[in-house]
Amino acid sequence: xxxxxxxxxxxxxxxxxxxxxxxxxxxxxxxxxxxxxxxxxxxxxxxxxxxxxxxxxxxxxxxxxxxxxxxxxxxxxxxxxxxxxxxxxxxxxxxxxxxxxxxxxxxxxxxxxxxxxxxxxxxxxxxxxxxxxxxxxxxxxxxxxxxxxxxxxxxxxxxxxxxxxxxxxxxxxxxxxxxxxxxxxxxxxxxxxxxxxxxxxxxxxxxxxxxxxxxxxxxxxxxxxxxxxxxxxxxxxxxxxxxxxxxxxxxxxxxxxxxxxxxxxxxxxxxxxxxxxxxxxxxxxxxxxxxxxxxxxxxxxxxxxxxxxxxxxxxxxxxxxxxxxxxxxxxxxxxxxxxxxxxxxxxxxxxxxxxxxxxxxxxxxxxxxxxxxxxxxxxxxxxxxxxxxxxxxxxxxxxxxxxxxxxxxxxxxxxxxxxxxxxxxxxxxxxxxxxxxxxxxxxxxxxxxxxxxxxxxxxxxxxxxxxxxxxxxxxxxxxxxxxxxxxxxxxxxxxxxxxxxxxxxxxxxxxxxxxxxxxxxxxxxxxxxxxxxxxxxxxxxxxxxxxxx
Amino acid sequence: xxxxxxxxxxxxxxxxxxxxxxxxxxxxxxxxxxxxxxxxxxxxxxxxxxxxxxxxxxxxxxxxxxxxxxxxxxxxxxxxxxxxxxxxxxxxxxxxxxxxxxxxxxxxxxxxxxxxxxxxxxxxxxxxxxxxxxxxxxxxxxxxxxxxxxxxxxxxxxxxxxxxxxxxxxxxxxxxxxxxxxxxxxxxxxxxxxxxxxxxxxxxxxxxxxxxxxxxxxxxxxxxxxxxxxxxxxxxxxxxxxxxxxxxxxxxxxxxxxxxxxxxxxxxxxxxxxxxxxxxxxxxxxxxxxxxxxxxxxxxxxxxxxxxxxxxxxxxxxxxxxxxxxxxxxxxxxxxxxxxxxxxxxxxxxxxxxxxxxxxxxxxxxxxxxxxxxxxxxxxxxxxxxxxxxxxxxxxxxxxxxxxxxxxxxxxxx
Ligand code: SF4
Numbered sequence: 001x002x003x004x005x006x007x008x009x010x011x012x013x014x015x016x017x018x019x020x021x022x023x024x025x026x027x028x029x030x031x032x033x034x035x036x037x038x039x040x041x042x043x044x045x046x047x048x049x050x051x052x053x054x055x056x057x058x059x060x061x062x063x064x065x066x067x068x069x070x071x072x073x074x075x076x077x078x079x080x081x082x083x084x085x086x087x088x089x090x091x092x093x094x095x096x097x098x099x100x101x102x103x104x105x106x107x108x109x110x111x112x113x114x115x116x117x118x119x120x121x122x123x124x125x126x127x128x129x130x131x132x133x134x135x136x137x138x139x140x141x142x143x144x145x146x147x148x149x150x151x152x153x154x155x156x157x158x159x160x161x162x163x164x165x166x167x168x169x170x171x172x173x174x175x176x177x178x179x180x181x182x183x184x185x186x187x188x189x190x191x192x193x194x195x196x197x198x199x200x201x202x203x204x205x206x207x208x209x210x211x212x213x214x215x216x217x218x219x220x221x222x223x224x225x226x227x228x229x230x231x232x233x234x235x236x237x238x239x240x241x242x243x244x245x246x247x248x249x250x251x252x253x254x255x256x257x258x259x260x261x262x263x264x265x266x267x268x269x270x271x272x273x274x275x276x277x278x279x280x281x282x283x284x285x286x287x288x289x290x291x292x293x294x295x296x297x298x299x300x301x302x303x304x305x306x307x308x309x310x311x312x313x314x315x316x317x318x319x320x321x322x323x324x325x326x327x328x329x330x331x332x333x334x335x336x337x338x339x340x341x342x343x344x345x346x347x348x349x350x351x352x353x354x355x356x357x358x359x360x361x362x363x364x365x366x367x368x369x370x371x372x373x374x375x376x377x378x379x380x381x382x383x384x385x386x387x388x389x390x391x392x393x394x395x396x397x398x399x400x401x402x403x404x405x406x407x408x409x410x411x412x413x414x415x416x417x418x419x420x421x422x423x424x425x426x427x428x429x430x431x432x433x434x435x436x437x438x439x440x441x442x443x444x445x446x447x448x449x450x451x452x453x454x455x456x457x458x459x460x461x462x463x464x465x466x467x468x469x470x471x472x473x474x475x476x477x478x479x480x481x482x483x484x485x486x487x488x489x490x491x492x493x494x495x496x497x498x499x500x501x502x503x504x505x506x507x508x509x510x511x512x513x514x515x516x517x518x519x520x521x522x523x524x525x526x527x528x529x530x531x532x533x534x535x536x537x538x539x540x541x542x543x544x545x546x547x548x549x
Numbered sequence: 550x551x552x553x554x555x556x557x558x559x560x561x562x563x564x565x566x567x568x569x570x571x572x573x574x575x576x577x578x579x580x581x582x583x584x585x586x587x588x589x590x591x592x593x594x595x596x597x598x599x600x601x602x603x604x605x606x607x608x609x610x611x612x613x614x615x616x617x618x619x620x621x622x623x624x625x626x627x628x629x630x631x632x633x634x635x636x637x638x639x640x641x642x643x644x645x646x647x648x649x650x651x652x653x654x655x656x657x658x659x660x661x662x663x664x665x666x667x668x669x670x671x672x673x674x675x676x677x678x679x680x681x682x683x684x685x686x687x688x689x690x691x692x693x694x695x696x697x698x699x700x701x702x703x704x705x706x707x708x709x710x711x712x713x714x715x716x717x718x719x720x721x722x723x724x725x726x727x728x729x730x731x732x733x734x735x736x737x738x739x740x741x742x743x744x745x746x747x748x749x750x751x752x753x754x755x756x757x758x759x760x761x762x763x764x765x766x767x768x769x770x771x772x773x774x775x776x777x778x779x780x781x782x783x784x785x786x787x788x789x790x791x792x793x794x795x796x797x798x799x800x801x802x803x804x805x806x807x808x809x810x811x812x813x814x815x816x817x818x819x820x821x822x823x824x825x826x827x828x829x830x831x832x833x834x835x836x837x838x839x840x841x842x843x844x845x846x847x848x849x850x851x852x853x854x855x856x857x858x859x860x861x862x863x864x865x866x867x868x869x870x871x872x873x874x875x876x877x878x879x880x881x882x883x884x885x886x887x888x889x890x891x892x893x894x895x896x897x898x899x900x901x902x903x904x905x906x907x908x909x910x911x912x913x914x915x916x917x918x919x920x921x922x923x924x925x926x927x928x929x930x931x932x933x934x935x936x937x938x939x940x941x942x943x944x945x946x947x948x949x950x951x952x953x954x955x956x957x958x959x960x961x962x963x
Contacts, residue, residue: 066929069838076662079842082853096842096854120670123931127629127922128839147676147706190677190784192818204706325665330820331929332672333706339665518705519672520698525550525559525933532922532933 001042002027002035003479008047008458011429012054014438014447018426024052026454029479033450047458050473053429054446055110055455057436060230060260060295061377063100063132064114064139065125067307067337070327071378072096074339075305077323093304093378101133101494103384105483108457108472111136111445111494112383115179115230115260116309118142120332122173123528129496130534134482136445138497140230141173142309144180144212145187146334148514150205159218160504166219167503168511172527174498174539176440177227178220179260182234183212185312186336194312198234198247209234210251217255223501224546226441228256228293233265236313240269242278249285249292258439259286261297261376263358275350277357277414283364286371293439294365295372298358298389300381301346307339307379314338333518344381352407356414362393363419368430369438391466393423441542442497454479496533501544550934552628552916553584553879554692555826555926556671556699569938571917578693580827587881588917589899591940594910603910603943603951610874610893610908611955617872617891620644623863624875624883624895625845626828627945628921629931632836634949635876641953643850645870646837647863648830649877649884651845653792655858657823658834658844659800666807669786669820670927675699676706679713680782682775684806685744686719688790688824689728692926695788695824696728707783715775718744718765737775739765742795745802748809751776755812780816788822824926828879829915832924832931874952878912878945895945913942 005024010017025032025041062068072079072094082092095103104112112132117125117139129137143149143166152165166178184202185195191203198209217229233248235241245265249257259265268276286292303322308314311328317340318326326340344351358380365371373390377383392399396419403416411417423431437446444452458474475483482490512523519526533539550559562575563585571585594606601609614620622639625632625648639646648654660666674681681700689695696714703710713733718741721734739747743765754761754776761773779785787810794802806821813819825831838844843856846863860866867873867886874893875883881900886892892906897914915921916934921944924931 064839069835070661072838072842073658073661073844074665076843076856079854079856082842092842094842097839099842118929120672121929121931123922123933124835124924124929127836127931131633131836131840190673190818192783204708321665325663327661327665328667328820329929330669330673330677330818332670333676517702518676520559520675521557521672521930521932522559529933 002039003043003045004041005045005047005052005456005458008050008052010052010448011425012448013426013430014434015449024448024456026476026479029454031448031450031452031454045474049461051425051459051461053457054433054448054452055457055475055477056108056432057442057446058104058109058112058374058383059372059436059440060115060374061112061383062114062116062307062379063112063137063377064097064128065117066121067116067309067339068094070337070339071305071307074325074327074341078303093382097128097131098133101135102488105134105475105477105488106486107384107386107470108459108475109135110455110475110477113137113176113440114139116140116142116181117173117175118309118331119146119169119173119334122175123532126174126496126528126533130538132494133491134477134488134494136494136497138176140177140179141170141175142179142181142335143169144183144216145185147187147205148333148511150187150202150207150212153207153211153215154205159222161507162215163219163222164503164507165511166216167223167501168507170225171500174496174528174533176497176499176542177225177230178216179230179232180213180216181232181309181335182236182312183216184209185234186309189312189315189336190330194315196312198244213248213251217252217257221255222546223503224544225499225501226542226544227439228258230258230260232260232308232310236264236310237317239267239275241265241267242281245282246285249289254291256291259292259294261374261379262294263297263299263354263361263380266357266361271413273349275353277353277360279357279360280364280415283361286365287367293370293372294361295374296358296361297374297376297380299344299351299354300375300385300388301344301351301355302381303341303343304378304381305339305341307337309335309337311336311338314340346406349407349409352410353413355406356403356410356416359392359399359416360414360419363421368427369435371431372436373431387466387469390428390469391464394428394465396420396422440497441499443542493534495540496538497540497542499542499544502546550916550932551581552829552921552923552932552934553827554580555831555924556692556694557925557930557932558694558698563937565938569940571937576694580693584879585917587897587914588938588940589897591942592898592911594908595905596908598905606908606910607948607951607955610910610952613872613891613893613907614642614874614952615956617642619870620872620874621863621866621870622874623647624649624877625833626877626879627833628829628915628923629832629836630922631876631878631915631945631949632833633840634946634953636837636840638949638953640849641956645848645861645866647846647861647866648833649863650792650827650830651834651862653790654825654830654834655846656791656794656800656803657825659858660803660807664804664807667810667814667820669822670929671699671925673820674786674822675702676704677784678704678786679707679711680778680785681712681714682779682785682787683714683716684718684748684787684789686741686790686793687716687722687725688788688793689722689725691790691792691827692824693724696725701728701732718747737767737771739767744794745805747772748805751779752809752812755780779813779819782817782819785813785817785819786822787819788824790824792825822927826926829923831926831928832922835924835928876945878914895948898942910948911942912945912948913940918942919944
């Protein structure tokens with residue numbers, strides 16, 4: 001079947017199209033070249049005047065796995081309240097799998113990636129992701145606090161052995177990328193250490209966070225994983241943590257590194273309140289180094305719940321829980337999880353400044369190919385607040401009006417008022433489509449060239465950008481129309497994106513012994529079989545290119 | 550991979566004697582031996598006691614359910630796929646959902662939802678714990694190999710690799726004593742119905758040793774000494790099996806244990822291990838939570854799922870339900886329901902009924918007749934148990950899907 005999307009204004013940065021009017025053709029779920037005047041499309045959508053982009057891709061959103069379910073349990077009040085209104089699940093911080101897929105699709109997203117899959121919880125995360133309808137998914141594997149890796153490093157293992165270990169783990173857990181969360185810190189917390197400096201030896205294994213960070217960044221490069229090491233850095237949320245953030249950039253010494261929810265890591269400790277914006281310093285460092293990318297982790301005001309593997313940081317935040325309840329877990333000798341409900345208040349100085357810091361980062365980091373739109377769902381805000389965030393980026397007057405409603409001391413502490421930049425539609429398309437696909441190695445997504453998967457979103461060009469991005473006119477997934485005028489009109493199942501880097505399997509016998517001695521689970525059972533992912537029908541493999549980055 | 554009690558032992562040797570007799574050789578775990586021994590030959594489904602082909606039984610079940618006003622989808626002793634199918638069916642029907650064994654789980658979840666907690670998992674217990682405090686009746690009665698597999702081996706990630714075990718308000722079973730024979734074991738047997746009081750006394754003594762008081766038939770000196778050891782431990786674990794607690798407000802016992810764990814964490818590291826879980830109750834609860842945003846004991850009758858752990862407990866709701874679909878794939882047991890209730894039972898062949906159900910469909914057991922995902926009791930680790938034999942039985946998920954497919958068409962909503 002041939003479908004023609006006629007006459008839309010196409011924003012496809014990967015192929016150099018910035019709003020020029022043109023036609024798109026879709027056959028068998030993929031975009032094809034113009035078949036010429038002889039072809040008779042089976043279906044034509046007249047898109048004149050509309051804005052056409054690829055389906056959006058969220059590179060960092062906590063949508064599945066143990067901590068998400070704990071967050072749902074803790075947020076029972078939210079669900080109870082939602083149950084009382086019709087379709088009240090719209091803005092939930094902890095939506096069900098079904099609502100997650102629907103809400104993303106309704107906003108024109110066709111993929112979202114779970115950025116913190118613990119090795120021991122990977123099978124659960126995959127089972128859960130398979131129940132998210134409509135969108136593609138995948139997981140980043142959390143390493144860097146796993147006793148096995150720390151032991152390997154402590155034994156003096158070389159780069160090759162570390163890469164073999166990481167390679168095995170990515171294959172066994174069916175992951176797309178490597179994530180490090182406060183490297184060494186979660187492990188240290190299990191030995192009652194409540195903080196750990198970048199150059200301080202951790203307890204038991206006596207390895208420094210810097211060593212873990214560089215070893216993982218090196219392994220990612222050696223294995224040729226498309227996505228750089230995805231780092232949740234040090235001292236999350238602590239005033240003055242910008243020094244550790246800049247230090248992390250220096251530590252990897254030119255290797256590629258992705259700093260996630262960098263808003264939470266761009267804090268100074270200056271001024272009358274000992275809490276200040278260090279966005280300009282972070283932005284300057286990112287602008288200068290093409291090996292660095294970031295996503296923001298913007299906060300928005302209201303009730304949400306924070307969920308992170310970083311038990312060390314979350315334990316420090318537990319006193320701020322709202323409502324006053326929280327969960328910490330030490331998990332399976334590989335990491336942990338901390339779930340703390342939180343309400344960001346627009347009249348609170350700290351929260352207002354966090355909001356401004358996020359926006360400063362967006363506006364000061366110049367290259368839209370290296371900065372990504374995230375709220376670290378649900379930590380900064382639910383992903384359903386993206387349209388509002390896009391409006392803040394595209395509309396300076398609106399931004400200033402919002403700023404005026406916040407804590408009165410804010411203007412003295414932020415340069416936001418002076419930043420005149422407004423994102424263009426092309427830049428939004430880059431940041432939410434083309435760049436995420438590129439940085440994850442998804443070569444046939446995020447663009448609209450021939451061969452690309454026909455994940456397509458069509459909007460009416462409205463001056464109110466929030467209204468525009470909240471409710472696309474049409475959303476196609478794999479060439480099928482799934483959303484019309486904001487309503488889901490068809491259900492289908494997404495796929496699971498993975499990498500399968502090559503590694504030397506001799507590492508497995510060492511690991512198998514350790515599993516037998518410690519884990520109460522055999523290595524062969526730990527490994528997730530292909531048929532376990534979406535019944536064997538779900539994997540999309542992306543190529544690794546060892547040494548090429 | 551043993552799917553029965555939630556400890557996930559994957560070291561079993563199981564022999565098959567054709568046709569379909571399974572014997573566990575490598576362990577004398579009574580739960581596993583019993584679970585694997587139940588491999589009665591397949592039998593046909595029955596409608597009103599009369600053997601019928603599967604399709605007919607499915608049609609009959611769908612007819613009953615389509616007419617029901619207040620259906621209950623419960624038992625839910627099934628794997629992840631079975632849970633998905635059962636919950637999807639319940640959603641179509643607007644039913645109430647619950648697991649047969651959710652009582653123990655709910656004592657824990659009630660506290661998780663009220664206050665949160667600090668918890669740990671089995672491999673952390675095995676490799677880091679230097680002081681294990683077992684609160685209340687010995688959990689090994691429900692989870693037989695807990696001590697053998699997770700406590701007896703020395704903690705590999707502590708120096709020195711030492712461990713001691715204290716039983717508080719409960720006595721270790723003989724098998725537990727045997728498993729712990731090399732370790733230092735202290736028994737403060739006390740009064741098992743007053744575990745919560747003992748936890749509160751420990752918390753008080755922790756804050757101020759001079760305030761140590763005797764409680765639950767345990768002497769003040771013992772409380773003070775234990776509090777001191779907990780404060781000095783490097784990584785203490787407090788384990789309990791809430792299903793074994795007596796009394797109507799057992800969740801308050803759990804709450805005090807959780808509070809004790811938090812208090813100890815002010816000084817050192819400590820984490821709770823709230824055990825729950827035969828018949829994949831933990832996994833079914835996980836699936837329910839991710840699919841609906843709320844745990845079991847939920848009504849799908851209105852628009853959005855409504856969770857109420859009191860009203861929608863299956864034993865209470867059964868009194869008003871007009872049709873019950875009961876899934877028990879792990880054991881040939883179905884409770885007795887009032888005679889006027891229409892019951893559809895999915896259970897292993899050979900299940901004995903007090904009253905013949907309206908529809909009985911024999912199904913295979915996850916991890917025996919078909920490969921299956923089940924969750925470990927610590928909620929983190931999902932396991933895959935492979936099928937071992939083929940008795941020609943359908944799995945629960947496909948029967949439930951077939952029933953849903955036989956219902957009148959209905960457009961899915963978002
Ligand atoms: S302890 Fe539990 S998991 Fe282990 S063999 Fe016995 S029943 Fe199976």
